[in-house]
Amino acid sequence: MVVPPPGLRKTVIVSEQRSESGYENRLLAALPPDEAARLAPYLVEREFRAAEVVAQAGEPIEVILFPYDLVTSTVTPLPSGEVVEVGLMGAEGITGLDVLYGQNIAHTTVIVQIPGRGAVTPAADFVREIVAPAGRGHAMLLRYANTFMAMVAQVAACNAVHPADQRLARWLCMAHDRVRRERFSLTHEYVSMMLGVRRATITTSAAMLRSAGAIDYHRGNVTVLDRHALERAACSCYPVLRKLGDEAYGLAS
Numbered sequence: 001m002v003v004p005p006p007g008l009r010k011t012v013i014v015s016e017q018r019s020e021s022g023y024e025n026r027l028l029a030a031l032p033p034d035e036a037a038r039l040a041p042y043l044v045e046r047e048f049r050a051a052e053v054v055a056q057a058g059e060p061i062e063v064i065l066f067p068y069d070l071v072t073s074t075v076t077p078l079p080s081g082e083v084v085e086v087g088l089m090g091a092e093g094i095t096g097l098d099v100l101y102g103q104n105i106a107h108t109t110v111i112v113q114i115p116g117r118g119a120v121t122p123a124a125d126f127v128r129e130i131v132a133p134a135g136r137g138h139a140m141l142l143r144y145a146n147t148f149m150a151m152v153a154q155v156a157a158c159n160a161v162h163p164a165d166q167r168l169a170r171w172l173c174m175a176h177d178r179v180r181r182e183r184f185s186l187t188h189e190y191v192s193m194m195l196g197v198r199r200a201t202i203t204t205s206a207a208m209l210r211s212a213g214a215i216d217y218h219r220g221n222v223t224v225l226d227r228h229a230l231e232r233a234a235c236s237c238y239p240v241l242r243k244l245g246d247e248a249y250g251l252a253s
């Protein structure tokens with residue numbers, strides 16, 4: 001007998017057993033009865049075809065999808081044109097997470113990868129009926145979490161597509177933004193682990209940045225010599241990540 005991984009087994013159980021409330025989506029089924037009753041008039045169960053776009057990065061979130069036995073792909077478009085999968089979702093999840101954080105613009109694109117059934121509700125009705133108002137501090141933290149998720153998606157895509165030297169420069173720019181000083185310690189092992197490349201690749205990439213005059217590197221210490229040169233060496237993800245970082249910083253001010 002083939003034993004599926006734990007996550008997969010859970011999903012299979014979900015699609016085989018309808019919950020007490022009759023909804024096959026875990027989260028929908030787990031809603032408190034009064035909240036489920038408020039949402040019920042706006043929910044439509046239907047078939048979804050493959051490649052149906054549920055949310056488009058940069059566009060308003062129109063609907064919230066509760067997958068039953070369909071599977072969605074969450075993809076991140078890169079400024080350079082590539083699109084990379086950063087996550088997938090089935091009956092365990094819902095799309096349009098951004099609205100939980102008070103944002104109605106999608107950070108990522110969600111498409112139906114495997115066709116099947118699901119329930120869908122207009123995002124505005126979902127927000128009005130389910131996303132209850134909370135304290136300001138709580139709301140702020142949620143917005144941060146949302147921004148962080150957007151960054152995670154961007155980085156995942158970057159790591160899958162962009163060359164190591166550009167990613168190293170991008171990473172150094174981001175680190176430089178946060179440490180707010182010209183010199184900081186960094187080992188080859190740490191950077192190669194983060195970027196998912198061999199140590200030798202990092203050595204080569206760092207040598208390129210050094211010969212371009214962007215950084216100096218000595219005994220585990222990086223010195224940013226020319227910030228503009230470093231930014232020029234970074235991939236096109238950096239401006240996107242910088243903007244998201246600025247958003248996160250702005251939340252607490």
Ligand SMILES: [Zn+2]
Nearest residue numbers: 158162235237
């Ligand atoms: Zn990149």
